[in-house]
Every structure is written in C-alpha cells, then in structure tokens.
Amino acid sequence: MDDLLADFLTETNEGLQSLDGALLSLERNPDDPAVLAEVFRTIHTIKGTCGFLGLPRLEKVAHAAENVLGRWREGSLPVTAAGISLILRAVDRIKAIVAGLESAGAEPAGDDAEMIALLDAAFRGEEVAVDGPAAPPQAEAPAPVAAVAEPEPAPAAAAPQPAAAAQPPAQPTEAGPGNAPQTIRVAVDVLEDLMVLVSELVLTRNQLMQLARTETNSAFSVPLQRLSQITSDLQDGVMKTRMQPIGSAWQKLPRLVRDLSHDLGKKIILEQHGAETELDRQVMELIKDPLTHMVRNSADHGLEGPEERRAAGKPETGRITLNAYHEGGHIVMEIGDDGRGLSTARISEKVIRQGLATEAEIASMSEQEIHRFIFRPGFSTAAAITSVSGRGVGMDVVKTNLERIGGIVELRSREGRGTTFTIKIPLTLAIAAALIVESAGERFAIPQNSVLELVRVGDGDGPKIEMIKSTPVMRLRDRLLPLVNLSRLLALQDQPVAAGGSSFVVVSQVGSQVFGIMVDRVFDTEEIVVKPVAPILRDVTMFSGNTILGDGSVIMILDPNGIARGTGLGVETNGEAAATLTAATRSAESRDHTAVLLFRAGEGAPKAVPLGLIARLEDLPAERIEQAGDSLVVQYRGSLMPLIPLSGYGAVMPAPGSKQAVLVFGDGAHSMGLMVDEILDVMETQLVIDGAGARQGFLGSSVIADKVTEVLDCAYWLHQGGADWFSATAKAKEVTRKPRVLLVEDSSFFRNLVVPALSAAGYAITGLPNPREALRLREAGEMFDIILSDINMPEMDGLQFVRAIRDGGPWQELPVIALSAQAEPDDVEAGREAGFTDYVAKYDRDALIGALTQAIELQVFARSIDSPV
C-alpha cells in the first residue's frame, strides 16, 4: 500500500472517530459554533485530501456532506435532527468506503448517487426523510444512525502512536470484520428511548417499594425485591451503552508528552493504567482539555531536567502516570509525576505576600491546605513563564472546568517526591446529585455542584436576613450577600419576605458571583435523573430540567445561572457557547449592568455608588463615634476609621442614642466610612452618567429608576478623608520605586474607580481613555511597568491594542492585563492568544491587585535573569 494512502487512512480514521461524538453533541446544541466548525473541518479535510489520492467516490460523498455543513456553519440553514441523521449516515458511508479502502487498497465499488442526492437536497434546504427506503449498498447494518459501542482500540492501541510520518505502511485494520469484538450499531435515539423507559421503570419501582413498605409480610415483597434488583441492573446496563473507555481521551497524550519532552529537554515517559475504564462520552469530551492542561503542567513544572534528577538521586527519566478507575458513581483519574513536588515554603511565601492568608493562618494550616492555594485564580508559583504552560491560565481554570460538570480535583504532593492530582467526576451527566428544597409549598432540585453551603437563618445568633429597602441581603462572614427570593422570582406567592423570619439560604456560586437563594425547607440530597426541559418551557431560563422523585412527584431543577440572570445579579453565563470572542464581546455589552447602592445624603437628589466598591454597610451607634480634632473617627476592627460626612455640613456628631448609616470603603487594614443619611435601595442598572454640571465629589448624574441620581466620585471622597491613609500606604510601598501602571479604559466612570483604588494600593497610575492616546505615549518614549486595558472600546478594542503592543516597540515585553466584565475560561483563552498576560474581572479590586503584584514580580524576576548582575 502506498504510504500516502496509509497516512490518509490513519488520519481519516482518527477524524472519523471523534466525529460521531461531535455530531451528537451538535444535535443537543445545534448552534454550537465550535462543534460545527470541528465537524466541518474533519469532513473538509477528508474531501481535500481525497483529491490527492484519486478517491472519487469518497470525495463526492464528503463534498456533498461538506456543502450541507457549510450552510450550517454560515447559518443559512438551520441544524435539524433529520439533517444530523443524514450527515451521520453520510459519515457511515464514508466509514464503509474507508474500511473497504483499508482492506482492499482501493475504493470498493458502490453507488452513492442516492446518498448524494439526499445531501444535495438538504443543501438546497429541502426537507429530507432519512429513514426512507434508501438501500445501503454496503454490508452495513440497516439504517445506521450512529456508531455506538464501536470496537474501541484496545488499551495498547491508545498507547503511544508513532509519529504519523514514521507509520509502517501496513496499518492494522481496527474496524476490519472478523477480528473485532462482536458489536452492532444501534441508533442513538433507540438508546435514549431506552434510557427514558428505564428511568420510568425506576420511578415505578420506587413507588411500588414505597407502597410495599406499609404492608408487612405481603406476598409481594419477595418478587418486589427481585424486581428492584433487576431494575437497578437494567439501569446500569443501559447506562453502560453510553459509555466509552477513557483511553480515547488519552490518545493524544503520548504524542503531547513526546513533543514536550523534546521541547523542554527532559526525559519523560508516560504510563497509562486503566485506559479501559469507561465513562459517558459527553463527560469525556468535557475533561479532555483539563486533562491535557494537567499533563502539560506535570511535564513542564512537575518534572525536573535530567541533571537535577541525577543530582537528587533519581533516575534521569521522569515519569508521568495516568491512572483511572471507578469508585461509586464516579470515575477517578490520577495524574501523577515523580518530579520535584510542590514547594510548601514557596507557596506560603506567595500566599502571605498576596495577602491571601496571614502568617499565623499559614502556620496553623496543614501542608495539604497550603497546597490547595494553587487552585486560587491567578496563583502561580512558577518562577518564570514558560512557553509550554503558558501564562495566566492555571489550575484555577482546570478546577472551574471540572466543577462545572460536578467534578472535584484534589492534590497530594511531597517535596522532592512528586505531585499527584486526583480528579473525581460523575460517570454521567444524566444522573446528578441535587439538593431538594421547598419554597412556597413547591419542591425544587438545586444541582449539588453549584451549592456552596447551606445557612440557617433565624432569630438566633446566626446570620439574619436584612433588608436594604426591598432587597434582601445577608451578612455572611464579612460579606454582603445578595439574596434571591425564590417564591417571588417564580411568582409562587407575592408576599414580601419578612426580615428576620426563619428559613434557609442556599449559598450558590455561578462563576465568580456568590449569592443566596432563600428557601423555606431543605430536605435531602438525592441522585436525580435529569430530564430536559419541555420545549414549551425552554424560554424560562430559571430551570435546567426536571426530574421525578421517588414518590412520583415531578419537580423542576433550578438553574443557578438562570436565576442569577433572572434577578439581574450581573452574572455572565457564556459557558461553552461563547467559543468565539465576538460572541463573548457581544454578551459583555448586553451585560453592562452594574449593581448600585442608592442612598440619601444631604439635600437634593438621591445618590448612587456601585455596590462593588463598598466593603460593608454599617449602622453605627452614636456612642461608638468619637471626635478627633475636626473630624470623626470610629474604632473599627482594631483600627481607627475616619468618618467623612457626605451631607456637606461638616462633621456633625449624630445625636446620642441614634444610629449613623455608614458606607465602608477599603480593605481590612485601611478603611474609610462615608456618613450618609439613609440607605435607600440596591438596584441593577445600566449606568449612563451625564457629566454635565457635576458638583464637586460627584461624577455626574444618571437616571436610575426614573429618578435623577447623583453618582458619587469615590476618588474624590477617598482623597478627602483618607489623606493620611493614602500617604501612609504610599510610604510603606515607597521603599522601592512605585510601579508605574497605565490604565486604558474608555469609560471615565471606571477610570475613576480604578485610579484611586490603585493609587491607594501604592501604584503610580496613568489613566487614558483610548488605545490611540496610549500608543502616542509609547511613541513619546514613556515607559510603564504594567498595562491594564479594557476589552470593549470603540475604534480600537483591547485585543487590537494588545496586538499592537506585542507587535514590537519598547512595550513589547510588558505585562498587559485585561480588565473585563467577564472572565470565563474561553475569554481568558482568547485574551491570552491575543497577547494578554492575565485577565481580571473589572470590579474585583483584590484580584486586580493580586494580578498586578504577580505580573510585576515576574517581570522583575525575568529582568534579573536577562541581565546577570
């Protein structure tokens, strides 16, 4: 066989293998552009290559299929189930031809006219009946729709694949008849139907069991037991049909490790155990990326070079071990290396420096607890950025991705001996653990993986629900947590929540947003069978599906994403859908809402300030407020906090016995209180600020809830009250030269937020409204230590800006941090590709300062390497 043909078969088989999964996920998410692009590319490549080899039959089928996919891709034709079935059939035909090619070395004879006619009809937008009488010309199973339980390559085949160029010409035929394990092709629809039927059976069984429990010594009890057992076995059996061995997700890793070992000048072997361990193919697709990332990490950071290993008395060749096994309803995967292990000392040092924990706290932590800090966003101890593991995207992204599918990741590390990450993920997403709660007499399921904690609120000493005007909030460990009133949100009952009433709060996290869902009762955690939402309810984003409980009642599964969106908590939910940056950018624009606190202070219009800037709201008793010279102070968390009056009448001591409402700004060490008359409300609004005629101390006015509202200029007030505080901080940092920061941000409002926050933290900051002015500064020879840039800007956006910086010139090597309203892993990736060093959410001051510190340290470090002293 010609070696070109052998290459073709190898890569075509590889592409075809992933195609079924991609098409099936396309069926579930018909408008997922990433999957669509992948499917298109695979077919396109097959077609493009056929021409070189003279394979007209294959080329024609692939070409016709590509046409249909092309229209799907450009959006001029909707993706339909029938269309996908047709493409799957075309893929089956391609597989059949390839199989023939493989065994005979030439295309088998056959007529594809009918198939091509169907595809062409679909291309023209005509309705196509797929299950029609089209007679398969090959020895195919009747009307194949998808390959399931395909003969999987034995674990050994999943092991190192030699570089394609070095492939021996005689490629063993994996799918050849006779030598493969006995399999048949079954339509996925049939399997899905089976799954549904089994779920129904399980529910009926549960009902029967519940009835039987009341009857002792019934003649039914023994057969019922048996029925129960068989039902469970049947459920397992049906679940298994959706399973694939994990080895297929590992296939690319040997090559990756080989290339990495070459690039890094290390000797590495990859060991795989348990490649035959099975899991749901949907889950498998989702873990491929995190897995690759972790193996990269092990090779890059975990393992030492040969000399270092020799010096440590270890064999020169480092070892990365993959191990998979089942445990309960989970698959456990271990990614281990015998490298240098995590340095507890270095992590501790960094943790303390970034202010994530105090020295005392570190001292009381176990080694394992300290190691867990590497999962914090933006945390990396790698001394220098290497090209392999990239910059900015780290273990936090791996953790987030895994948590999104209900998985957890843990790590074990011993210094000098190596690190092992353990991932535990559910075998399937069709069954999930959920918390069953009740609100206004209705039960709901909340997916366990989005529940952070359960808080009982009541009259006791514990947390209480408080009201800021009509918005319920809860103080939980120094944090002001917005609450969602489920019964109001879902219009179950319209009675307002009574502050202080007794109930539960389910604390949930969506992305970086934490909020509480108020419920009346909490029952139990249950394994539920997730059923998709009926099409008629698909627009109700609050629900992600429904399920049937053991007692036969149907309950809805709440979608914390949808809830956060439904209440305008400003949560971004682009998820997988926003694979392209354009999509992400668009959604960012539509999401430009800010939560603001409305309050009254002095004369005139109500005032507003973004909620994100406020650390706490306090009602201070007048007795605690002390006079200090001309100003007022209060002992607050172990230090003196200046109180600045907003009313414009100077510092007036409140009447004894009364309480003073105070907005607290700043962090734990330094804070400042703004005295206001009354807190009015918390609102989600699109802040459009009209700067005309703004008084001192205000950025301008904005119409919020139909009222003209003055928006506070925090910079002004912080400077007003905190002169001492600023200089004190600045002095402390001035031991070394202040790092120079350039901020490019088109909104004057956000510039005004970031500039004071950073100058307070000891940075010399220059704020500019657009990239063009920034680039002019570059031309003028200005230099900075770091650049912060917004993403969405008119004329030239942040991505173009960073490309211009990376293009050359004196700023080329500078760290550039993206400031954005969203920080989903996809966006992070897109930003990173454009050249951003890091990605920080716009209102997250702590994360921003953390990222700045880290970027500047790395830069200093890199310089110390570049220029030997």
Added chain:
Amino acid sequence: MTIPVTIPALVVDDSTVVRKVARRILEKHGFSIREAADGQQALDAVAEDMPRLVLLDRNMPVMDGIEFLKRLRDTYGSSEPTVVMCTTEAAQDRIMEGLEAGADEYVMKPFDEAILMDKLSMVGLAPEGFDPDAPG
C-alpha cells in the same frame, strides 16, 4: 560542481497526506521543507527560523490559516515570507479573504507538481531551470 542552494519552505496543513505531497514536489525542486500541522505550530516554526515560502492550508484545528496569516503579517511585516494559500473553496470571497489577510497567491487543492510550481513561478519562487511543461 555547484553547491545546491535550497529555499527554506514551511508546509502548513493538518493533513499528513497533503504535507507529504507538497514535500515531495517541493523537495524535488530544491526547497528544504519543514512541516506544521496547525497555525500555532506554524507560528512557532516561523519564530524559530523564517522560511522564504509558506504553503498554507486554510482550515486547521487550533489556529486556522487566516489567523496564522494575520499574526504572521502583524508580527513580521508583509514582505517576508511569501505565502501561498491552499484552498478547496473555489468561492471568490474565500480566496479574497486569504489575499486580504496577506497571502501572495493561492493554489487550489488538489494540486500537482505542474500546478504548484506554476503558482510558485508567479510569485518568483520557482528555482531556475524549472519548466512547467516538462513531465514531472
């Protein structure tokens, strides 16, 4: 005896077959070949050593040809290297998109020796003594 001078070329395609075909044709005509399977690999290869010719596929995983091309031109300017875009999509706009992104020429797949060398001679890269009509 003259010392043979080779022209460094980078073949970027996710298909091993296409890379191999291109390699055979180009090596026969005095090019020295490196290969890349996607745009990112190609960028890495270019950073390592600048070729004079890039034969570039459009549709690739990780980073497609257009994106690679934009970055290539963004980073290294538009004069070097010469980029010939491979395409199977005859549609005018696809070809235009490639040319606008900075390609110097395009070639339709499947190409053979005559077609490819013909295109290369148009961009002034066919080595001396090449006769497109001579039997391959």
